[in-house]
Amino acid sequence: xxxxIDHDYHIHSLLSSCSRDAEQTAERILQYAKDNSLSRICITxxxxxxxxxxxxxxxxxxxxxHISRALPLPQADGIEFxxxxxxxxxxxxxxxxxxxxxxxxxFIIIPTTHLHMKCNVAEADRESNKRRAELWVERLEGLLSExxxxxxxxxxxxxxxxxxxxxxEDYLETLGMIPDGDxxxxxxxxxxxxxxxxxxxxxxxxxxxxxxxxxxxxxxxxSCGCKFYLGSDAHHPASFDKAKAVFERAIDxxxxxxxxxxxxxxx
Numbered sequence: 001x002x003x004x005i006d007h008d009y010h011i012h013s014l015l016s017s018c019s020r021d022a023e024q025t026a027e028r029i030l031q032y033a034k035d036n037s038l039s040r041i042c043i044t045x046x047x048x049x050x051x052x053x054x055x056x057x058x059x060x061x062x063x064x065x066h067i068s069r070a071l072p073l074p075q076a077d078g079i080e081f082x083x084x085x086x087x088x089x090x091x092x093x094x095x096x097x098x099x100x101x102x103x104x105x106x107f108i109i110i111p112t113t114h115l116h117m118k119c120n121v122a123e124a125d126r127e128s129n130k131r132r133a134e135l136w137v138e139r140l141e142g143l144l145s146e147x148x149x150x151x152x153x154x155x156x157x158x159x160x161x162x163x164x165x166x167x168x169e170d171y172l173e174t175l176g177m178i179p180d181g182d183x184x185x186x187x188x189x190x191x192x193x194x195x196x197x198x199x200x201x202x203x204x205x206x207x208x209x210x211x212x213x214x215x216x217x218x219x220x221x222x223s224c225g226c227k228f229y230l231g232s233d234a235h236h237p238a239s240f241d242k243a244k245a246v247f248e249r250a251i252d253x254x255x256x257x258x259x260x261x262x263x264x265x266x267x
Contacts, residue, residue, distance in 0.1 A: 010231025
């Protein structure tokens with residue numbers, strides 16, 4: 001059976017510093033689920049816990065007290081609205097969520113591709129495309145080596161343009177420089193650990209000429225037995241209008257079935 005679009009596990013609200021859109025409320029997010037016949041959605045505002053040292057000036061305000069202001073989340077018949085977060089991993093491989101907070105969230109997204117952020121990558125490591133490709137491998141390997149509740153962990157936007165935002169050409173070259181062998185090794189480990197691999201709306205909005213480069217990591221992940229979830233990464237209501245079409249395109253290109261779907265453990 002073809003992979004069904006019935007969820008969105010990566011959505012930001014006005015509580016994320018990169019949104020602050022007064023219209024991006026929990027109620028508006030719930031309406032998006034109703035309009036698109038989604039049975040499960042998850043709010044994932046940016047988060048770095050106050051108990052974890054190393055928060056950047058940008059992340060510092062995004063603590064638990066701040067993002068939990070979204071609670072209680074509105075509910076509707078036939079729709080489960082989950083409380084999650086998008087934390088991060090800095091240049092020292094510190095992850096912004098302490099173990100005592102794991103149970104406070106239904107789902108935890110951890111990206112490894114925020115290479116544009118000074119707190120995550122040293123200036124010298126951003127100078128060459130080759131080094132950025134190496135960082136893609138090193139940071140994902142570091143994350144997969146952590147002791148995390150992987151059954152409710154999602155690895156966000158692995159083909160994110162932020163791995164190299166100097167230009168689209170630099171981005172594609174960087175992505176193309178990551179060896180197949182490294183991807184195979186890491187995705188085999190991801191499958192073993194049981195985390196979800198995100199199909200992010202921004203990543204999947206590629207030109208036809210870019211398809212093979214952008215989809216290569218996901219094809220390899222699929223061949224290694226990884227499971228996938230959908231994430232619009234919406235920061236504003238306008239993103240909701242195109243999410244379903246982009247998801248459908250990605251599912252068709254990757255030939256995904258329901259067997260390829262990630263299910264949050266315990267949900």
